[in-house]
Amino acid sequence: MGRYLLSLKRFWATALAGQLEYQANMLIDLLAMVGSLAGSIFVLSLFFGQGRELGGWSWEAALVVQGIYTFLDGVSSTWLRPNLSAIVTHVREGTLDFVLLKPIDSQFWVSLRIMAPAGLPEIGLGLVLIVWAASRAGASLSLGTSLVAVLMLFVGGVILYALWFVIAATSIWFVKTWNATEVLRAVLASGRFPVSAYPPTLRLVFTLVLPVAFLTTVPAEVILGRAAMPMLVLGLFLAVLFFLGSRAFWLFALRYYTSASS
Amino acid sequence: MKIAGLSWPVVRALLVSQHANMVQYRAEIALWALSGVLPFIMLSLWSQSDAGASFGFKGVGLARYYLSAFMVRQFSVVWVVFAFEEDALLGRLSPFLLQPLHPLWRYVAAHVAERVTRFPFSVGIAAIFFLLYPTSFWLPSLGQFLLAFLAILLAFSINFLLQSLIAALCFWSEKASALERLLLIPYLYCSGWLVPLAAFPDAARTASFWTPFPYLIDFPARVLAGLPVDLVAGFAAQLFWLTLLLPLVLMAWRAGVRRYTAMGA
Numbered sequence: 471m472g473r474y475l476l477s478l479k480r481f482w483a484t485a486l487a488g489q490l491e492y493q494a495n496m497l498i499d500l501l502a503m504v505g506s507l508a509g510s511i512f513v514l515s516l517f518f519g520q521g522r523e524l525g526g527w528s529w530e531a532a533l534v535v536q537g538i539y540t541f542l543d544g545v546s547s548t549w550l551r552p553n554l555s556a557i558v559t560h561v562r563e564g565t566l567d568f569v570l571l572k573p574i575d576s577q578f579w580v581s582l583r584i585m586a587p588a589g590l591p592e593i594g595l596g597l598v599l600i601v602w603a604a605s606r607a608g609a610s611l612s613l614g615t616s617l618v619a620v621l622m623l624f625v626g627g628v629i630l631y632a633l634w635f636v637i638a639a640t641s642i643w644f645v646k647t648w649n650a651t652e653v654l655r656a657v658l659a660s661g662r663f664p665v666s667a668y669p670p671t672l673r674l675v676f677t678l679v680l681p682v683a684f685l686t687t688v689p690a691e692v693i694l695g696r697a698a699m700p701m702l703v704l705g706l707f708l709a710v711l712f713f714l715g716s717r718a719f720w721l722f723a724l725r726y727y728t729s730a731s732s
Numbered sequence: 733m734k735i736a737g738l739s740w741p742v743v744r745a746l747l748v749s750q751h752a753n754m755v756q757y758r759a760e761i762a763l764w765a766l767s768g769v770l771p772f773i774m775l776s777l778w779s780q781s782d783a784g785a786s787f788g789f790k791g792v793g794l795a796r797y798y799l800s801a802f803m804v805r806q807f808s809v810v811w812v813v814f815a816f817e818e819d820a821l822l823g824r825l826s827p828f829l830l831q832p833l834h835p836l837w838r839y840v841a842a843h844v845a846e847r848v849t850r851f852p853f854s855v856g857i858a859a860i861f862f863l864l865y866p867t868s869f870w871l872p873s874l875g876q877f878l879l880a881f882l883a884i885l886l887a888f889s890i891n892f893l894l895q896s897l898i899a900a901l902c903f904w905s906e907k908a909s910a911l912e913r914l915l916l917i918p919y920l921y922c923s924g925w926l927v928p929l930a931a932f933p934d935a936a937r938t939a940s941f942w943t944p945f946p947y948l949i950d951f952p953a954r955v956l957a958g959l960p961v962d963l964v965a966g967f968a969a970q971l972f973w974l975t976l977l978l979p980l981v982l983m984a985w986r987a988g989v990r991r992y993t994a995m996g997a
Contacts, residue, residue: 498910502917509921516931517781525780646759652767660773669776 477574482585489587499588507540507595510662517667525667532664533603534690538623539662541596542685545627547589550634553581558641558648564729577720581635600693609694619692622702625709626685630658632712633680635720642723661686681708738837746838750845758849765853768805771798772861774926787931793959795868797928799861800880800953805925806854807847808888808948812839813912816899820992829989836896836985843892876958883952886970890944893977900981903988918943924950944973 489496514536517524524532557580560566569579604611611619637650657680660668665676665683676682684705691697754761775798789797816839819825828835862869872880898915902908920926922945929937929950940946947970954961 494905495910498914502913505914505917506920509917512921512936513926516927517777520786522781524777644759646757647763649760649763649767653763653769656767656769657773659770663777667777667780669780672776 474574474578478582481583485583485585486587496588500591503592503595507592507599510539511536514662517663525664527664527666528607530603530607531690531694534600534607534609534693535664535686536662537596537599537601537603538626538686538689539596540599541593541623542626542630542661544589544592544594544596546630546634547592548586549582549584549589550631552584552586554634554638555648555651556580556584557638558645561641561727562645566727567729570724570727576724577635577717581631604693607694611693615692615695618697618702619689622684622689622692622697622705625705626689628709629681629684629705629712632709632716635716639716639720639723642727658682658685664690681705681712684708736834736837738833742833743841746841747845750838750841751848754842754845754849761846761850762853764809765806765850765857768802768809769857770926771802771805774798787928789928789930789959792865792868792870793957794928795865796870796957797953797959799858799868800956801925801928801949803854803858803956804884804887804949804952806850807884808891808952810843810888810891810895812836812843812892813895813899813902813909815839815842816896817902817909820902825992829992836981839896840892843888870958872956872958876955879963880952880956883955883966883970886967886974887948887952890970890973890977891948893974893981894944896981897977897984900984900988903991919945919948922946923948924953928953941969944969947973 511533514524514532515529518529518532527535557566560569560580566580570576572579634651634654637654640650641648660672660676661682665673665687668676673683677684683701688697688701688705692702775795778794816825819828825835828838894915895912898908898911901911922929922940922943924946929940929946932940947966951961951966951970955963955966
């Protein structure tokens, strides 16, 4: 365990040092992040107005969902996207060989090797938006609900990671479909809105098949104090299931890895 | 006969070779086609709210708008900045510059070939849409279709020039694709890709129409969907942006080539 923590510290320190070489890029990333959050809130505001609600959610409550989406988007820019999109390069160039030979778990290595600090401000901005919108929506956070909210955010993160990881790992067979994660990202954009705003069939898909609901809507419900116990249990169950599934899938996929040009 | 360095055999050779290249990547292209599903997600949201009718889309108008927006994006999406950045960084640009042909033509050919490869997938997605939503089915008349084709072609050209302008900045900076991300944001929100401009508050709509973005999705999509649209103003604006961008791109390119140092070659 200590070895893993030490490795993680080294990984991220070197990644940080590498990224700081490109300071102009950091500025552009910051601008892009603020612009895209502003645009996204603007689109959300078009659904309100004239006293309308979105799937039974008030404007402030929907902003909590938006904040959680921003937070998770920051998490994926910081860790998921840079790491998981590198898997296909490892497969194509055969450098996965070197990863597999290291005396450390290969899934741990490919999932956490890099950290892109450009995503960190987005995480912060998401948290600020969550807290601000929650207080505007009249939520009173006790210690208990805060802990449950953190747990459900973690559950959302795990589900997101597992989905993304499984799709990225299919590149062991299909090198050419590396952009399948772009399709996932496009669908995950539906998490910007509370799941009850969608038609019933899509709601079912977003709860059970592609559990977008547990990424943003359920944590928001916890924060706003309107979560239903069965959903929390289902979320926990799905997170465990998806994580174990991603583990099993990785071990299965590695059996088919034949190294480059062999 | 040569026009802008192009003759018929050159055009043919470029298109045939690029098409052969793109067909190799058809699985990847199918996934790119699929990654444009965002308009359908937005449509499903509007369909649950009564807001759609309040900004002037009667009946199936909104469904047709979003399907058209999807199709327009399929045929006007441009990735020249990414291809160019890679070529410039790896030094592959050097042999291109030696040829008696503007290197941008090579990227134009690649985009055309990719559109041909993508076409069946886009049509397939549209067919599934009609199966799920049969009342929205329509076929544009021949005249409408030709006008929409022209509007999409112009939208593609504006998009291509905008990105080429950023790509030309690769001559000065190694990471011009970061700037592309900045350009993408007004494109996403002002073009009508997520929400038709008719839904915007008046001030935001007026401001958007001063940018090129509504002419990249909203205008061609309205033409294709057969929604009420000011054709003359739309085409005039598209031509205006083209004539503004073309000399800029050529100038930036010429200045950039002079600075080119053939990195990695």
